[in-house]
Amino acid sequence: MAKLICQRCKSVFDVPHGETCPRCDMKDPHVYPFQNSDDYLNREVPRVLEERKRSGLEGLVGGLECVIINTEPDKQRDTVDEFLRTTGLEVDEAFEDSRHRTVVLKTEESADFLVRARKGETNLFSQYNAFPKSNHLPNTRLETFVFHVHDIEKYISIQKSRGVRFMTDDILETDHYRFIQTLPMKSTGTSISVIQWKSEHGSYASQEAKSLDWAFEKPGAAHLSNIKGLDHTALRVRAKDRDATIIEFMELTNYTFDFAIYVKMFNSITNVARLSDETFAMVFTSGITAYTDDETSGPTETFIHNYGTRVHHLAFHTEQIETTYAALQDNGMKFLIELVGSPQEGLKQTFSEPSGNTLLVNEYIHRYGDFDGFFTKSNVTRLTEATKKQ
Numbered sequence: 001m002a003k004l005i006c007q008r009c010k011s012v013f014d015v016p017h018g019e020t021c022p023r024c025d026m027k028d029p030h031v032y033p034f035q036n037s038d039d040y041l042n043r044e045v046p047r048v049l050e051e052r053k054r055s056g057l058e059g060l061v062g063g064l065e066c067v068i069i070n071t072e073p074d075k076q077r078d079t080v081d082e083f084l085r086t087t088g089l090e091v092d093e094a095f096e097d098s099r100h101r102t103v104v105l106k107t108e109e110s111a112d113f114l115v116r117a118r119k120g121e122t123n124l125f126s127q128y129n130a131f132p133k134s135n136h137l138p139n140t141r142l143e144t145f146v147f148h149v150h151d152i153e154k155y156i157s158i159q160k161s162r163g164v165r166f167m168t169d170d171i172l173e174t175d176h177y178r179f180i181q182t183l184p185m186k187s188t189g190t191s192i193s194v195i196q197w198k199s200e201h202g203s204y205a206s207q208e209a210k211s212l213d214w215a216f217e218k219p220g221a222a223h224l225s226n227i228k229g230l231d232h233t234a235l236r237v238r239a240k241d242r243d244a245t246i247i248e249f250m251e252l253t254n255y256t257f258d259f260a261i262y263v264k265m266f267n268s269i270t271n272v273a274r275l276s277d278e279t280f281a282m283v284f285t286s287g288i289t290a291y292t293d294d295e296t297s298g299p300t301e302t303f304i305h306n307y308g309t310r311v312h313h314l315a316f317h318t319e320q321i322e323t324t325y326a327a328l329q330d331n332g333m334k335f336l337i338e339l340v341g342s343p344q345e346g347l348k349q350t351f352s353e354p355s356g357n358t359l360l361v362n363e364y365i366h367r368y369g370d371f372d373g374f375f376t377k378s379n380v381t382r383l384t385e386a387t388k389k390q
Contacts, residue, residue: 038260040243045257048250055158061254062148064280065195066104066112066204067233069142069358070125076101076117077214079357084218086333086352086362087316088227089113094212095205101212104204110229111280114204124167128189131308133390140358141189142233142311144181145282147253149194152178162251167191176202185248187241188309192252223327228317231365232281234270236304236312239287246271246284255282261377262288266384267298272374281374285312285384299388312387313351313361321348321366328352328364336361337386341379346371349379351386361387 052058071079080103083089089105092112096102099121105113118139126138134140149155152171159166165183172179181193218224237245246257255273258281262269271284287301294302303312318324325339334353341348352362363383 041246041257041260044243044247045250048247049256052251052254055161056154057158057251058254060149060151060155060158061194061252062150063275064111064145064230065148065201066114066146067142067230068114068116068144068146068193069360070116070118070123071140071357072137073101073117073119075137075140075357076103076115077216079115079355080105080216082355082357083113083115084216085224085331086227086328088224088229090218091216093203093205094214094216095209096212097206097209102204102209103212103214103216107229112204113230125184125189128184128308128310131306133306134308134310134359137359142314142358142360143184144191144193145233146179146193146195149196152180152194152196155194156180159252164252172206174206176204182252185245187237187245187248188235190235190311192249221327221331223320223324226319226321226324227364228319230280231315231317231363232272232283233314234283234285234312234363235309236300236307237284237286237309238304239290239301241309242269242271242284242286246273249273249282249284258374261375261380263377263381263384264288266300266381267296268300268384270375270380270384274374299384299390303387303390306390307359311360313363315349315363315365318364318366321350321364325350325364336389337383340382341376343368345376345378346373347376347379349383351383354390361390 080091083105088107090107092104092106094103098119100116100118103115105115123139125141125143129135129138129141167181167183176198178196178198179193182191184191249255250257250273255275258272258274260269260271267287267289269286269288273282273284285300287298291297291301291305322339329335336351336353339348339350347365347367349363349365354361
């Protein structure tokens with residue numbers, strides 16, 4: 001039986017419900033067949049942009065300041081060592097407080113990485129990890145994207161008026177910053193946070209934090225200096241949640257849906273949201289149609305069936321990508337696919353095998369100087385196919 005989806009609440013239901021949505025009771029809900037296209041987004045994006053201006057949100061939220069990756073406590077140090085071996089990141093500080101142990105990694109012109117482990121605190125994200133290939137790591141995921149904001153009280157007021165719920169009633173305040181975090185988004189299992197620095201970008205440690213006496217060593221391999229900042233991350237979301245997730249992300253930030261690449265042969269859509277051409281991009285990958293079985297649903301929906309909705313990969317801008325790829329292989333890194341693309345096409349990319357510590361894939365990407373795009377369909381198709389190996 002054909003499925004329909006309500007334009008307002010995105011509830012998916014069978015045709016016989018007629019002209020009333022069974023979830024939100026909207027009369028004449030303007031339903032449309034449940035197969036993803038850009039029609040809904042192209043109608044909704046102008047509305048969201050206008051609403052952002054009207055509410056005062058436009059221009060309030062800036063770029064990505066950091067990502068927070070939570071690990072199992074016994075894998076936290078291994079995770080840090082892995083990032084040191086496979087990226088340009090270096091340890092900036094390591095500390096613990098009553099709730100977490102945290103190691104901060106940084107590199108120039110990049111969002112920071114906070115690799116964290118909880119100390120017995122209730123984990124609101126664990127429900128999103130309970131899937132066949134991820135439930136052995138119940139606390140492990142990239143949980144939070146933290147964006148810069150220049151007026152945190154105004155941001156909170158706007159979002160609360162929209163019904164957004166936060167993890168805390170009050171702003172978390174330290175010597176260096178003010179911070180608040182939304183509850184996990186049901187469609188992604190990740191949350192959005194904002195941070196307002198009190199002065200220049202400083203320490204992430206709170207007043208109560210104590211330094212950890214952990215020693216880390218950054219390998220001196222020359223190829224690691226070729227791996228630069230975080231270019232984009234890719235969140236896997238279910239086909240039925242694709243539109244609503246992108247709109248919600250736009251309503252929580254100042255990002256805008258830019259374009260989508262459809263890979264019909266693998267039932268997959270790569271959707272890109274950007275703040276500007278020069279900054280970190282958020283990528284949402286979903287199916288065109290929903291999961292039915294492993295044989296016919298394609299690698300994107302099958303990944304979600306096995307791992308849940310989560311960040312699939314971290315993409316790092318990479319210079320001298322051929323040399324760097326070869327050196328990473330020589331140092332034991334395994335890949336889902338060889339380098340794809342060419343200078344003539346405008347870019348080269350590859351995917352590593354997923355980390356045993358975080359389940360995250362590293363993407364290494366290089367765009368050549370005269371390339372004015374973001375992705376190419378041929379590369380997206382080949383990379384999507386490679387994820388069947390996970």
